[in-house]
Amino acid sequence: MFQDYQDIFNKRGDSYHLAMQEEPLARVNEFKLVLDRIQLNDGDVLCDIPSGGGYIRNFIDNDKANVIAIETSDAFFNFCEDSETFKRHLCELTALPIEHETVDYAVSIAGIHHVEDKHPVFCEIYRTLKSKGQFLLADVHEGSCIDDFLDSFVHENSSMGHEGMFVNDDLRADIVKAGFEIVHDQAHKYTWHFDNVDDMVRYCSLLFGIDKATPEQVLAGIEKHLGFEKRDDKVFMNWQLSLLVCDKK
Numbered sequence: 202m203f204q205d206y207q208d209i210f211n212k213r214g215d216s217y218h219l220a221m222q223e224e225p226l227a228r229v230n231e232f233k234l235v236l237d238r239i240q241l242n243d244g245d246v247l248c249d250i251p252s253g254g255g256y257i258r259n260f261i262d263n264d265k266a267n268v269i270a271i272e273t274s275d276a277f278f279n280f281c282e283d284s285e286t287f288k289r290h291l292c293e294l295t296a297l298p299i300e301h302e303t304v305d306y307a308v309s310i311a312g313i314h315h316v317e318d319k320h321p322v323f324c325e326i327y328r329t330l331k332s333k334g335q336f337l338l339a340d341v342h343e344g345s346c347i348d349d350f351l352d353s354f355v356h357e358n359s360s361m362g363h364e365g366m367f368v369n370d371d372l373r374a375d376i377v378k379a380g381f382e383i384v385h386d387q388a389h390k391y392t393w394h395f396d397n398v399d400d401m402v403r404y405c406s407l408l409f410g411i412d413k414a415t416p417e418q419v420l421a422g423i424e425k426h427l428g429f430e431k432r433d434d435k436v437f438m439n440w441q442l443s444l445l446v447c448d449k450k
């Protein structure tokens with residue numbers, strides 16, 4: 202039976218985190234898709250919602266910028282760094298312990314599709330952003346091959362299941378209703394990188410909690426839904442997310 206996502210991530214956080222530790226750069230293009238669009242100056246505040254184990258840290262060059270990691274599950278929260286310039290909060294996405302208009306950039310990567318009622322989250326992000334602040338959302342698009350991979354292959358082969366509530370016109374309407382202007386809205390295709398096919402299969406199995414399929418079956422699922430290429434002694438697995446860049450009006 203399908204379980205509540207917070208419950209799932211409290212159980213699945215360990216294996217997701219292990220995947221991210223074993224292959225910290227596999228998703229570099231995904232984080233760069235978002236971070237390359239912003240100019241993070243010294244002292245700027247970037248809020249990552251939800252942050253998982255705070256993986257965005259690996260991709261932020263400016264160590265004088267302040268990062269706030271927002272997480273809803275204990276499992277991930279405990280993995281997040283806690284330092285002078287990297288603060289973590291365990292809280293609901295609709296009740297951020299952040300002052301009004303103090304954040305320069307809010308970033309959300311592959312997390313919002315787990316949230317059913319998105320509008321209150323977008324309103325809360327809007328509240329915390331400075332007047333010229335920007336919200337960058339990168340997530341799976343409804344009807345894409347990633348939707349199919351997650352909600353059919355992963356759903357069938359993970360004992361915890363997968364049912365995403367992906368990017369669609371209702372999500373866009375919720376963003377606009379919260380007060381944002383969407384200034385960029387596009388699907389971006391890129392690759393995840395691995396040293397070999399076995400690493401790719403293991404990473405996907407751990408990241409998505411695929412515990413009901415053999416490695417051969419996972420490989421077949423990747424081939425069928427995503428596709429990958431071997432080049433220069435590396436493996437490049439196809440992935441794509443939609444990026445919505447939203448200005449605070």
Ligand SMILES: C[S@@+](CC[C@H](N)C(=O)[O-])C[C@H]1O[C@@H](n2cnc3c(N)ncnc32)[C@H](O)[C@@H]1O
Binds near residue numbers: 274277312
């Ligand atoms: C796929 S991870 C993404 C984490 C990180 N942004 C990344 O890219 O690795 C999904 C995130 O959504 C969070 N999450 C899952 N269900 C949630 C819910 N119902 N409400 C809020 N957050 C949820 C999890 O705790 C986790 O941080």
